Amino acid sequence: MSKVVFGVDVGGTTVKLGCFDTEGQLLDKWEIPTRTEDKGVNIIGDIAGSILVKLAKDDIDKKDVVGIGIGVPGPVKSDGTVIVAVNLGWKDINVNTELEELTGIKVKTSNDANVAALGEMWRGGGQGYSNVVAVTLGTGVGGGIIVDGKIVNGATGAGGEIGHIHLEDNETEACGCKGHGCLEQYASATGVVRLAKKKLADSSKDSVLREGEVTAKDVWDAVKAGDELAIEVANIYGEYLGKGLAAVADVVNPEIFVIGGGVSKAGRVVIEYMEPYFDKYVFPGAKGAKFALAKLGNDAGIYGAAFLVLDK
């Protein structure tokens, strides 16, 4: 029997599990609910049970399982201790020890955002590269910095918090981090909408965006349809994002940026409006960075978790 590896992505509502071969081929995936009650005391047992059932069902010998990788929503120490995971109710839990005890299989744990970045590097938009910055343009803006194939966790687990790079001195509204003028305030899904509303208020130009409630998708759909006002918004959006990613490139000079999250569902148009500004603001020696869309969507976490185990 050929070897397999499990990748587990623990979210606040569901736990995603994937069974992979050692080349990164997804053989099977499924979900179980995340039982967050009682400080999430059942979660690790549920994961162990689900994996053991899978082994029995498919007649997989434990000695053919290379390991279990896990991504957890919170800072994780290198020994597998989760300091705190608010969405799970966890505090000071060593996932490696507990899950190894229940399964008899080697376990490796890391932060979920970082794990998703590894997934995109391994089998997603960053495949073939080892110096990658994964950018998530979602409700907020997150990042995963990979240098020579390794995640940059940072001294206090705040490596890759690129959404909070300060870009705008004239911002009056506060960011979720309490700062003013963070990249996230412009480049997130809510950021696009905010920029659009501001433009609608400041301009008298006609636009499809004047009808009803505006979403990030509406803005990009209007851009693609050639709506002039929406295109002005896309340029403002692109300048903020390009300026922010240029700062990232000045620090770690990646081969490629992999752009994911809700906003990226609009497609390469997001990159097209950003790239000229990236080129304008980045150090000339770092100008050659590539830009790709994330490919794995919600599966990035299970891929990256599997990679955690296979990584030497």
Added chain:
Amino acid sequence: MSKVVFGVDVGGTTVKLGCFDTEGQLLDKWEIPTRTEDKGVNIIGDIAGSILVKLAKDDIDKKDVVGIGIGVPGPVKSDGTVIVAVNLGWKDINVNTELEELTGIKVKTSNDANVAALGEMWRGGGQGYSNVVAVTLGTGVGGGIIVDGKIVNGATGAGGEIGHIHLEDNETEACGCKGHGCLEQYASATGVVRLAKKKLADSSKDSVLREGEVTAKDVWDAVKAGDELAIEVANIYGEYLGKGLAAVADVVNPEIFVIGGGVSKAGRVVIEYMEPYFDKYVFPGAKGAKFALAKLGNDAGIYGAAFLVLDK
């Protein structure tokens, strides 16, 4: 006989050489001229000769030499090939191969700025830390990013080019990189002077800086002497530098910044005027970064070069 290691820092005018024990104790250091004529064809031979003479003079057996580390002013590939080093006249030279052939000793080569950063981490201001950002506030502003004890070279050798993070949209003068509003335009030695001149022109306030030509040292001396206008300049300087280093911390979240270069000779006052702005602009989770002054001065290169060899 206990083991020794050589650290070599190749500059455009002189080559600095150091002989260290394996704990990083500097046993001896000396310099030889850099013969840049004829495309620098003599430089490697001169280094080999100087080291072999030292071995003979001190009766050191070759088998007791762990290796020779070299820092070179230009981008260096991982196999020791210097792609180009303008100040030396070099182009496509494999330093490892050539110097190993001449000495029979293992050689490791890297970029000089990165090597100096490693030196400060190993035995300088960053001693005891492995996630370090070395910042050089000199004629320009340079950086060396160290993550888990390893230098971040970047995809095209532009890792740590933090002097070119864009900070100011309203800048009319161009930076050396042709950009406008780079950190270097404010935080370098020439940057301080530029800020001071602008403030002198815009303000009618009395100041010692109004007498004669202003240097970076004059500005900081005036700050220490309580000159009001100079203190205003220091606050502007501190805000730019703090904002730039905050962006760096949002990306790699270091344990410590080690501040070196000409401007840092003013002492901790530079850090004191910067730190409140760093705290203002950085992601809260990365706020705990420490700040230290570089300690090794011009010897950082030989220390770091020696470390290159000893690093596993």
